[in-house]
Amino acid sequence: MDKLLxxxxxxxxxxxxxxxxxxxxxxxxxxxxxxxxxxxxxANDLAVRWNCKAGKCGSCSAEINGMPKLMCMTRLSDLPSxxxxxxxxxxxxxxxxDLVTDVSWNYKVKKQIKKFKPRAPDAKDGTWRMYxxxxxxxxxxxxxxxxxxxxxxxxxxxxxxxxxxxIGPRFLIYAASLEMHPLDTEDRLGELKESHGIxxxxxxxxxxxxxxxxxAITDNGIIxxxxxVVDRYFDPLRKFVRWILRKK
Amino acid sequence: MATYDIHNYDVLVIGAGGAGLRAAIEAxxxxxxxxxxxxxxxxxxxxxxxxxxxxxxxxxxxxxxNWKVHFTDxxxxxxxxxxxRMAEIHAKEAPDRVRELEAWGALFDRTTDGKILQRxxxxxxxxxxxxxxxRTGLExxxxxxxxxxxxGIDVHMECTVTCLFKNNGRISGxxxxxxxxxxxxxxxxxxxxxxxxxxxxAFKVTSNSWEYTGDGQALxxxxxxxxxxxxxxxFHPTGMVWPPSVKGILVTEGVRxxxxxxxxxxxxxxxxxxxxxxxxxxxxxxxxxxxxxxxxDKNARRPPELLTRDHxxxxxxxxxxxxxxxxxxGVFLDISWISDKLNNAEDHIxxxxxxxxHQFKKLADIDxxxxxxxxxxxxxxxxxxxxxxxxxxxxxxPGLFAAGEAAAGLHxxxxxxxxxxxxxxxxxxxxxxxxAKFAKENSQENINDEDVRAQISKTLAPFxxxxxxxxxxxxxxxxxxxxxxxxxxxxxxxxxQAKEELSKLRSRYRNVSIIGNxxxxxxxxxxxxxxxxxxxxxxxxxxxxxxxxxxGAHYREDFPNKDPQSGxxxxxxxxxxxxxxxxxxxxxPEIRNDLKQIIEEMK
Ligand SMILES: Cc1cc2nc3c(=O)[nH]c(=O)nc-3n(C[C@H](O)[C@H](O)[C@H](O)COP(=O)(O)OP(=O)(O)OC[C@H]3O[C@@H](n4cnc5c(N)ncnc54)[C@H](O)[C@@H]3O)c2cc1C
Ligand code: SF4
Ligand code: SF4
Ligand code: FES
Numbered sequence: 001m002d003k004l005l006x007x008x009x010x011x012x013x014x015x016x017x018x019x020x021x022x023x024x025x026x027x028x029x030x031x032x033x034x035x036x037x038x039x040x041x042x043a044n045d046l047a048v049r050w051n052c053k054a055g056k057c058g059s060c061s062a063e064i065n066g067m068p069k070l071m072c073m074t075r076l077s078d079l080p081s082x083x084x085x086x087x088x089x090x091x092x093x094x095x096x097x098d099l100v101t102d103v104s105w106n107y108k109v110k111k112q113i114k115k116f117k118p119r120a121p122d123a124k125d126g127t128w129r130m131y132x133x134x135x136x137x138x139x140x141x142x143x144x145x146x147x148x149x150x151x152x153x154x155x156x157x158x159x160x161x162x163x164x165x166x167i168g169p170r171f172l173i174y175a176a177s178l179e180m181h182p183l184d185t186e187d188r189l190g191e192l193k194e195s196h197g198i199x200x201x202x203x204x205x206x207x208x209x210x211x212x213x214x215x216a217i218t219d220n221g222i223i224x225x226x227x228x229v230v231d232r233y234f235d236p237l238r239k240f241v242r243w244i245l246r247k248k
Numbered sequence: 249m250a251t252y253d254i255h256n257y258d259v260l261v262i263g264a265g266g267a268g269l270r271a272a273i274e275a276x277x278x279x280x281x282x283x284x285x286x287x288x289x290x291x292x293x294x295x296x297x298x299x300x301x302x303x304x305x306x307x308x309x310x311x312x313x314n315w316k317v318h319f320t321d322x323x324x325x326x327x328x329x330x331x332x333r334m335a336e337i338h339a340k341e342a343p344d345r346v347r348e349l350e351a352w353g354a355l356f357d358r359t360t361d362g363k364i365l366q367r368x369x370x371x372x373x374x375x376x377x378x379x380x381x382x383r384t385g386l387e388x389x390x391x392x393x394x395x396x397x398x399x400g401i402d403v404h405m406e407c408t409v410t411c412l413f414k415n416n417g418r419i420s421g422x423x424x425x426x427x428x429x430x431x432x433x434x435x436x437x438x439x440x441x442x443x444x445x446x447x448x449x450a451f452k453v454t455s456n457s458w459e460y461t462g463d464g465q466a467l468x469x470x471x472x473x474x475x476x477x478x479x480x481x482x483f484h485p486t487g488m489v490w491p492p493s494v495k496g497i498l499v500t501e502g503v504r505x506x507x508x509x510x511x512x513x514x515x516x517x518x519x520x521x522x523x524x525x526x527x528x529x530x531x532x533x534x535x536x537x538x539x540x541x542x543x544x545d546k547n548a549r550r551p552p553e554l555l556t557r558d559h560x561x562x563x564x565x566x567x568x569x570x571x572x573x574x575x576x577x578g579v580f581l582d583i584s585w586i587s588d589k590l591n592n593a594e595d596h597i598x599x600x601x602x603x604x605x606h607q608f609k610k611l612a613d614i615d616x617x618x619x620x621x622x623x624x625x626x627x628x629x630x631x632x633x634x635x636x637x638x639x640x641x642x643x644x645x646p647g648l649f650a651a652g653e654a655a656a657g658l659h660x661x662x663x664x665x666x667x668x669x670x671x672x673x674x675x676x677x678x679x680x681x682x683x684a685k686f687a688k689e690n691s692q693e694n695i696n697d698e699d700v701r702a703q704i705s706k707t708l709a710p711f712x713x714x715x716x717x718x719x720x721x722x723x724x725x726x727x728x729x730x731x732x733x734x735x736x737x738x739x740x741x742x743x744x745q746a747k748e749e750l751s752k753l754r755s756r757y758r759n760v761s762i763i764g765n766x767x768x769x770x771x772x773x774x775x776x777x778x779x780x781x782x783x784x785x786x787x788x789x790x791x792x793x794x795x796x797x798x799x800g801a802h803y804r805e806d807f808p809n810k811d812p813q814s815g816x817x818x819x820x821x822x823x824x825x826x827x828x829x830x831x832x833x834x835x836x837p838e839i840r841n842d843l844k845q846i847i848e849e850m851k
Contacts, residue, residue: 012767026491026492026493027491027492028491028492028493028611028612029491029493030493033493039720039770039771040718040720040721040724041720044718044719044720044763044764044769044770044771044774045762045764045765045769045770045771045772046770047767047768047769047770049288049289050457050458051288051292051293051294051296051297051459052296052297052457053457053494054297054494054497054498054603054607054611055603055606055607055610056296056297056383056386056603057288057291057292057296057457058291058292059288059289059292073610073611075610075611096428096767096768097428097767097768100428102428107290107397107403110394110397111397111398115394115395115398116352116353116394116395118353126351127347127350127363128350128362129361129362130355130358130362131358131362132357132358135355135358138355139355139381142355142386142387142390145296145386146291178353181353183353184353
């Protein structure tokens with residue numbers, strides 16, 4: 001078996017540094033396996049989050065050789081062969097310890113988005129009728145596993161730290177999944193423009209590039225939402241029409 | 249001495265998977281104060297991993313389906329050890345619970361006439377599983393989570409409960425620690441719901457995450473509650489086997505539901521070789537009929553790949569043992585063959601089984617639309633758990649409730665796929681409702697400061713020791729032992745050997761030591777989880793020794809047949825007044841006449 005060097009960030013909010021660990025690697029291994037092995041054999045108190053080990057829960061986000069990824073879906077064979085693997089926590093969130101960050105901000109943001117409000121049921125038995133083609137788009141957004149990798153790379157959050165002005169790509173597609181839900185009757189465009197700060201997104205598409213679920217966050221979610229906001233608030237002709245309608 | 253914070257609630261829900269979330273939503277709807285605690289972040293519980301679907305007789309795809317058929321399927325699958333009242337409630341209420349999710353925003357795949365689509369699954373007579381591709385659990389947990397955050401429920405995430413308190417025979421609260429800082433929290437509560445999930449981490453090859461250490465079962469047992477059916481551990485027939493690092497990761501039964509077939513290395517569809525008597529009338533006798541069944545032909549019978557999990561798992565073990573397995577000690581599961589039958593097969597597979605496609609492509613370099621997968625059994629689900637009242641979900645301790653995988657009764661000797669997600673919804677709701685009712689009718693029982701302090705010292709004891717056992721090594725040794733001696737095929741000799749080994753592991757456990765401090769310390773967390781794993785492993789082993797027959801998921805090589813007499817009771821595990829684990833047989837109450845008639849009619 002070959003030994004490989006893993007450079008893992010160790011420390012807490014106060015202080016820390018990258019530490020070297022050598023561990024045996026074998027065919028098919030993913031980064032998370034190596035981290036677990038190191039934890040079991042050399043560093044019992046190493047902090048790392050995981051649950052499913054199959055890219056389904058979004059717990060194991062980290063920066064591997066500087067790239068935001070799920071540790072459980074990153075195979076060692078996909079990294080430069082024989083070279084040290086650098087594993088660091090997500091940068092955009094406050095550190096708790098080692099590879100674990102405080103992502104509670106995301107949970108607070110979600111609460112601020114108006115909840116789902118369905119129209120009255122279509123059938124007497126209280127059920128609705130929807131067709132597959134009408135829900136394909138929203139199902140795409142609902143694939144999100146809340147790994148927050150997109151939040152981690154968005155420069156509005158990562159560099160400009162506008163946490164109180166911008167909800168980030170994860171919650172823009174969450175809002176999109178509600179706005180485009182065939183049954184939903186709520187209106188979130190006002191908040192999207194104001195408190196959710198959709199205008200801060202300048203469509204760099206960094207979020208889409210890192211999404212492990214391959215959700216077309218920008219093209220299918222954010223851009224159509226932006227269009228809706230623009231149509232409502234900035235299109236002069238529509239504004240005029242709405243004004244006329246309101247007068248009637 | 250460590251300090252602790254105090255929190256007061258009417259209802260405390262431990263566990264935030266489907267069962268816990270549904271319970272919390274219901275309890276808060278009844279107007280009581282509710283806290284929800286979970287070991288991981290919210291939305292990451294096991295429920296998120298469920299793939300295939302949620303079983304409910306909606307009869308959207310086959311109008312012949314109804315609660316009666318679902319009820320009989322569940323009992324047949326459980327080999328009649330089920331709590332029949334639970335099976336009745338479950339079959340009747342599952343459709344409403346699924347529809348309710350739609351009212352909260354869930355988007356299930358659709359039929360052509362715009363209703364919720366349902367798919368075939370093992371042991372279900374008609375297509376019954378509402379699903380979203382192969383990520384149904386994600387849809388379910390997200391819907392419940394997103395609904396719950398607007399209900400005024402207090403969530404304590406990354407917070408682990410280490411013990412329950414009682415006073416005057418009633419439940420009074422729970423002690424927990426925050427994973428991030430290792431700080432202690434005392435929860436005073438009038439009623440408590442355990443929704444902590446399963447015990448799969450007791451075995452080496454498992455589809456279960458680090459969370460599944462049997463906490464709820466062990467907490468309940470320690471507090472004096474009874475456990476039931478612990479001998480029945482479900483080994484799912486299809487887990488990944490290669491590469492080694494992914495061994496155990498689940499391959500959904502949905503693959504077989506969509507037409508996937510099992511082959512040995514001689515390319516033989518070995519499932520046709522052994523069809524149990526109980527299912528002979530319902531099973532196809534040739535591949536053509538089986539294919540037609542998966543494609544919705546109502547006159548066709550199910551292919552043998554869709555027999556119950558216990559049976560399929562054993563057939564696979566037989567093939568491997570007799571030298572007909574695949575290169576990495578599994579068998580082949582092939583869905584790519586359907587390209588013989590469908591023109592757009594590759595797209596179809598990607599659309600119906602996207603996460604399986606992704607999982608194999610990413611982790612095993614296999615394109616499932618073009619080549620077969622290699623699969624083998626993996627520890628998956630615990631039919632046993634806390635013994636509860638069928639209607640209220642209350643245990644034998646007043647004020648202590650359990651729901652979901654942590655509770656037992658519904659599934660008997662073997663769970664049907666899809667019956668867990670529906671179980672969570674139906675009995676999660678009921679637990680929430682009755683726990684709220686209990687909280688309204690009862691006052692808060694007292695908890696002594698001394699008792700809390702004693703528990704805290706116990707929790708911190710591993711820090712006091714140096715150079716003791718490594719908790720990870722100990723957990724590994726336990727898993728290895730359970731896998732080898734208490735696994736899919738069991739014998740008296742090995743079970744007795746396991747008993748010895750367990751007692752050795754328990755003494756080693758008393759010498760576990762921890763490095764580092766209390767902040768997010770994985771070693772410490774693992775050492776505390778180990779105490780629970782040791783209790784549930786002992787319970788599984790004790791019940792497995794006691795049941796001298798083969799039934800459902802419990803297979804004894806030395807007693808390979810069903811024994812009619814053993815089919816009349818459940819095994820109950822409890823702690824005696826000396827703190828020793830005891831077991832007793834409890835006769836299953838006679839089934840109600842109307843239900844008996846239904847079973848007769850469906851034969
Ligand atoms: C890969 C996979 C696929 C599956 N597919 C299907 C399927 O298609 N259909 C189906 O019906 N079933 C399926 N199952 C089974 C089903 O998903 C589970 O049985 C079910 O989700 C369990 O739900 P639960 O609410 O009981 O517990 P979980 O969802 O496991 O939640 C348990 C909760 O308890 C918390 N907890 C545990 N211990 C403590 C403690 N000490 N203190 C505080 N909190 C604690 C955990 O943090 C977690 O929040 C599948 C299971 C797996 C593993
Ligand atoms: S596209 Fe918008 S949301 Fe996505 S990373 Fe760029 S700025 Fe952020
Ligand atoms: S949108 Fe993609 S990257 Fe963002 S949280 Fe969801 S799954 Fe992760
Ligand atoms: S552990 Fe679940 S996504 Fe990595």
